[in-house]
């Protein structure tokens with residue numbers, strides 16, 4: 429059997445489904461799209477959080493919002509009011525259900541589940557070709573959102589590794605209006621470690637143990653610290669684990685961008701999706717999906733995730749170098765940032781919306797010394813990398 433589509437999307441995760449959802453809104457005008465996904469079914473496998481700024485995408489599907497957050501370092505605890513820009517939680521099963529409903533409403537868009545693509549499409553006269561089972565599919569364009577087949581520690585400046593349990597306790601331990609953004613754990617020696625707590629009721633919370641480090645840390649390497657942190661937070665009381673969440677995000681991805689043929693475009697976490705200084709990717713992927721769908725309508729071309737603006741990229745790169753060289757001071761940098769800079773500016777910066785004056789305010793809120801010390805090496809490395817890539 430042979431079939432031809434306008435667009436083949438490899439990987440039906442956040443990026444693949446986001447673009448397909450935007451295209452499905454075009455009704456009959458939508459191109460013929462086929463999404464190939466290795467999962468058999470979608471589950472609640474991750475929790476996306478982001479700040480409420482300028483009506484973020486999927487705001488209506490969010491299931492929780494926090495109007496206060498904590499940053500704790502050593503014995504100091506700061507509580508910030510973020511009622512103007514709440515921290516929102518989108519459970520992935522709600523995102524997947526919404527995407528499947530949108531895709532299902534448009535006959536031009538098809539999703540093939542349980543299909544793990546083992547080889548890359550090849551270019552033939554009919555277009556990009558792949559084989560699934562006993563059928564051949566050709567496509568005019570391909571969007572590849574699969575993560576790299578192999579990842580090594582050197583592929584990113586730092587890695588964000590985390591493992592979390594959604595737990596249910598017997599007694600009240602949490603405040604559902606106040607989340608813990610960062611509670612630093614200085615006993616952990618292989619990177620910058622902190623606990624992240626998303627309480628959804630007095631007795632229920634997602635608690636994650638997160639580390640920024642040069643090495644990718646496995647779930648097994650983090651689980652003991654997670655258990656210890658939970659025991660501390662709830663004073664050793666019993667709890668039930670409702671769900672486990674785990675991830676590894678690149679912070680300062682060094683993998684070369686793979687796009688060379690405009691009809692075969694890469695997108696997703698490893699293709700500009702992850703913000704270098706935080707690993708956050710959800711909102712960036714949504715902005716890209718919107719732009720890419722417009723580009724498909726206007727000129728029938730796919731687009732890649734945009735490069736970060738120069739100043740933001742410079743600041744993120746320098747920040748990563750500072751915390752890589754000296755993870756012990758990183759906690760105080762975050763503490764200083766939240767204490768000295770107004771929250772709106774910090775939220776804009778974290779959401780890729782900072783203007784030049786906002787960036788300058790961020791710079792002024794941080795102690796200059798570690799950045800000035802790291803600057804010469806940072807500039808040399810940047811120039812060297814630019815020279816090497818050219």
Ligand SMILES: Cc1cc2nc3c(=O)[nH]c(=O)nc-3n(C[C@H](O)[C@H](O)[C@H](O)COP(=O)(O)OP(=O)(O)OC[C@H]3O[C@@H](n4cnc5c(N)ncnc54)[C@H](O)[C@@H]3O)c2cc1C
Pocket residue numbers: 438439440441442443444464465466467473474475476477478543544545546573574575673674675676677695696697698701707708709710711713
């Ligand atoms: C647990 C977790 C929590 C996160 N929380 C946040 C957050 O709070 N805020 C934020 O901004 N970002 C967060 N992120 C980062 C980022 O938003 C997500 O990783 C996001 O899912 C990235 O989208 P993606 O499409 O690149 O990858 P994915 O969503 O992982 O999609 C890739 C898809 O490709 C499929 N695939 C892979 N190989 C093949 C193959 N050979 N054949 C067919 N299909 C294949 C996979 O099954 C998957 O569905 C989180 C990440 C994780 C893992």
